Amino acid sequence: MRTQVAIIGAGPSGLLLGQLLHKAGISNVILERQSADYVLGRIRAGVLEQVAVDLMEECGVADRMHKEGLVHEGIELLFQGQRHRIDFPGLTGGKTVMVYGQTEVTRDLMAARSAAGLPTYYEVGDSVRLHGFDGTSPKVTFRKDGRDEEIACDFIAGCDGYHGVSRASVPKDAIREYEKVYPFGWLGLLADVPPVFHELIYANTERGFALCSMRSPTRSRYYVQVPLTDKVEEWSDDAFYDELSRRLDPEARERLVRGPSLEKSIAPLRSFVAEPMRFGRLFLAGDAAHIVPPTGAKGLNLAASDVKYLSDGIVEHYRERSSAGLDHYSDRALRRVWKAERFSWWFTSLMHKFPGEGPIAQKLQEAELDYLVNSKAASMSLAENYVGLPL
Structure with a gap:
């Protein structure tokens, strides 16, 4: 088969890219290692x-987000047993954030892609191979339902994590990897x-970090910092709530x-960047190129x-028959990536x-937090990074 852009990965970055290209009249095919249900099951x-x-x-999939998002x-x-508020609009000239789960973003994009009849191949496993992206005729091969398949394309977008x-x-x-x-x-x-x-509560305590978040007015997402040696099966629900x-x-x-x-898991934290994000006609996006600790809520937003x-x-x-945007893609993306990495x-x-x-x-952290919440300049820096720096 032939398409203009082959997209590897049906997570939010791949689906978002596919929908934007479709809206612009650019053909694309998405390949996903796992099943659609598996992708939607990732919290x-x-x-x-x-x-x-x-x-x-822009993708035309914002109706449910605006209805259900917070x-x-x-x-x-x-910290030190007291809460202090960071006022986003007051510190950033009116900017806010939207609480809307990545699962829901993915669900909305999947539904739009399905409704448009756009080709998506799930459950291709580890069979995907990328060829010729260092030349002018890249292609992707994979195996689906016992058959070997090949996609010829102009560009490959690596959105596969x-x-x-x-x-x-x-x-x-x-x-080069950092x-x-x-x-x-x-x-x-x-x-x-x-x-x-x-609103979200970020807690610094002598027992470790905690975060009180939510997905809706009736669904909560809570976190506590734990040693890497801990196993999720060692934590009963009661033990978790007691520690929180x-x-x-x-x-x-x-x-x-x-x-x-409904779900309980332990996630390790890492900062990771791969440079550059372009290799001939292969472009990396999202977690394929960078990982941030979840503390700053930057992962999906960087994607x-x-x-x-x-x-x-x-x-x-x-x-426009211009290569300027693609030629500058890696440098532009990485400039924003490194700022988000620093903040996270x-x-x-x-x-x-x-x-x-x-x-x-602990005392030094508490002193910095005290300065942070009592200095408008420091609070403004936190707020403008949290709501997102300009593109």
């Missing part, structure tokens, strides 16, 4: 910057219970409603900005308890 981020909201609108105008920082085939297909000497692995993980629990507060309660202020503790977990840059470049190529690293370092650092580390 991920839930905070959208304005750039992600704008792209959902506009948030701030976050609360909890950290463990995907796209980055792994690049010669080792053509790519990585920092953090010495703890996030134990997360999803439950159909009302959240303890209408210990890390909250009295008001939040009083409002904590317990309920059976969205990558897709914005990449889709604009591809559209420019076909409409800083926020993670500020809010978590690092093993072996002793009591002085």
Whole structure:
């Protein structure tokens, strides 16, 4: 078969790119290793910057998001037993974020792609291979339902995540990788219970970090920092709620409603960037090129900005016969990536308890947090990074 763009990965970045290209009249095919149900079952981020909201609108899939999503105008920082609010609109000239789960973003994009009858191949496993992207005639081969298939294309978009085939297909000497692995993980629990507060609470405590988040007014997502040696099966729901309660202020503790977990998992934290993000006619986007700690809520939003840059470049190529957008894709994307990496690293370092650092580390974090919430300049820096820097 023949298409203009072959997209590897049917997560939000791949689906978003496919929908934007379709709206521009550019043909594309998506290949996904897993089943559609598996993709929808992944519990991920839930905070959208304005750039992600704008792209959902551009794709024509924003109706449910605007109906069910929660506009948030701030976050609360909890330390030394007290909460302090960061007012986004007041500090950024009116900007906010939208709480709308990545699963719902994916569901909306899947539905739009299906309704448009666009070709998507799920459950192709590890059979995908990328060929010729260093020349002018790239192609993708894969196996589906016992048959060998081939897609000839003009460009390949690698949107298949950290463990995907796209980055792994690049010669080792053509790519440079930067990585920092953090010495703890996030134990997360999803439950159909009302959240303890209408905005996110980020907690710095002597027992470790905690986050109170939500997916809706009736569904909460909670996290506690745990050692990497912990196993999820060692944590009962009661044990999780007990530990979360210990890390909250009295008001939040009083409002904590317990309920059976719908999902529970431990996620390791890492900062990772691969440079460049273009290799001939292969372009990396999203987690295929970079990973951020979830503390700053940047993972999905960085994927969205990558897709914005990449889709604009591809559209420019076909409409204006110009390669400028694609030629500058990697540099433009990486400039924004590194700023988000810096913010996520800083926020993670500020809010978590690092093993072996002793009591002085806790006191220094509390001093910085005290400065942060009492300095307009420092609060403004946090707010403008959290709501999203300009493209």
